[in-house]
Amino acid sequence: MRPVFTFPLTFLLAACATTHPIDPTVASTSLADAQVVEVELSNFDFTPSTIRLDADKAYALHIVNTASGGHDFTAPEFFAASRVAPEDVASVRDGQVELGGGQTATIHLVPSAGTFSLICTHTGHALLGMKGTIVVS
Numbered sequence: 001m002r003p004v005f006t007f008p009l010t011f012l013l014a015a016c017a018t019t020h021p022i023d024p025t026v027a028s029t030s031l032a033d034a035q036v037v038e039v040e041l042s043n044f045d046f047t048p049s050t051i052r053l054d055a056d057k058a059y060a061l062h063i064v065n066t067a068s069g070g071h072d073f074t075a076p077e078f079f080a081a082s083r084v085a086p087e088d089v090a091s092v093r094d095g096q097v098e099l100g101g102g103q104t105a106t107i108h109l110v111p112s113a114g115t116f117s118l119i120c121t122h123t124g125h126a127l128l129g130m131k132g133t134i135v136v137s
């Protein structure tokens with residue numbers, strides 16, 4: 001008897017290929033020359049609280065949590081409007097980069113123009129001032 005899993009396996013591979021596309025625009029952008037922008041997360045601030053970027057330019061967003069507790073960098077509209085490098089897509093979940101105490105993350109991306117809100121969604125942190133704005137022009 002022929003293996004019955006041949007068709008489903010082929011289908012699964014095809015599904016993976018279509019749900020995990022590689023953006024040719026990001027790949028062709030010289031991310032090696034990306035400008036490093038550092039954003040510090042602390043109790044209870046983003047520094048700087050207003051992040052200014054140029055549209056269609058490559059950046060390495062270096063997010064540093066200097067606190068001993070966890071914080072997140074949540075900007076779903078910003079990430080949705082940006083082309084995030086394929087290798088960094090997994091670090092951004094639902095527009096959010098979660099960082100435990102002392103952790104860092106670097107997200108390579110090319111932003112699009114707009115003004116986007118930035119917030120830490122940990123309970124009470126935004127009320128204590130942990131919010132900001134990302135301005136891309």
Ligand SMILES: [Cu+2]
Binds near residue numbers: 070071072120122
């Ligand atoms: Cu926080």
